[in-house]
Amino acid sequence: MEDGSTKETIDSFLYNKETKQLFAKIDYKLKDGVHIQQYGRQLELYNYIVENEESLKLYYKELFDVSLSSGGEYPDKYYYLDFDDPNSRGNISKNHRHYLKNEHIIIGFIVNEIINIHREVDLNSVSELKKKIRIDYDDIKPGLYRLIGKSKNINPGKLNDNAIDSTVKSALNEFNKIGWIKLNDDEFELLPAFDRLVTFYEKEILSIDEILKELK
Incomplete structure (x- = not known):
């Protein structure tokens, strides 16, 4: 007996009345590594994905081999695009692939520790965050200098607090680009998608004390 339901197909989303206006925006953002959530200007993009979720899942899996x-x-x-095979980036052009530098990931760990673990939820100033990292995490500066130096091909011995400040700001800029x-x-302000850092690097964050010790 028919239940009246309609099975979603790979092209079902094309018939949505909002597709012409919204799909290209969503597609570019997702392929650029942006996380889409119920926030600000992303709200209509998020709602569109919710309405067409099953069809879009088929589209990205079949055409681009990503989830x-x-x-x-x-x-x-x-929402975000996930790569099922850690050794493959699917069929998405390298021009649309987003990689976080190791030093940015470490800054992310520190931000998570300060705000989500130590519960300093009122910290929302970039300059205050820089100051706090310079002072409270002074013992890991040598390790951060090594990461920054390796990334920029600079002798770590030539780096100082300005390098830490610059790295904090560049990390926040990257997190802003991808919607974290x-x-x-x-x-x-941390957005819901900042949770992606926490879940993706769960094992590392659980071992944050050991990781920070290695940076000393």
């Missing part, structure tokens, strides 16, 4: 995945729970749910935080001049 349209989600994390978090409503109202903090977010909102950055506005000297203010920043």
Whole structure:
């Protein structure tokens, strides 16, 4: 007996009335590594994905060999493209691949520790964050200098606190690009998709003390 339901197909989303206006924006963002969530200007993009989720999953899997995945729970749910094979980036052009530098990942770990573990939820100033990392994490500066020096092909011995400040700001800029935080001049705010850092690097974050010790 028919239940009246309609099975989603790979092209079902094309018949959505919002497709012409929204799909290209969503497609570019997802392929650039952006996480889409219920926040600000992303709200209509998020709602479109919700309405067409099953069809879009088929589209990205069949044509690009990547998965349209989600994390978090409503109202903090977010969408992103996931690569099922860690050694493959699917059929997405390298021009649309986003990689975080090791020093940016470490800054992310520190931000997570400060705000989500130590519960300093009122910290929203970039300049105050820089100061806090310079002072409270002074013992790991040599390791950070080594990471920064290796990334920029600079002798770590020539680096100082300015390099730490610059790395914090560049890390926040990268997190802003992919939708993990909102950055506005000297203010920043963690968005629901920052959870992606926590879940992707769960083992490393659970071992954050050991990792930071290795940077000393």
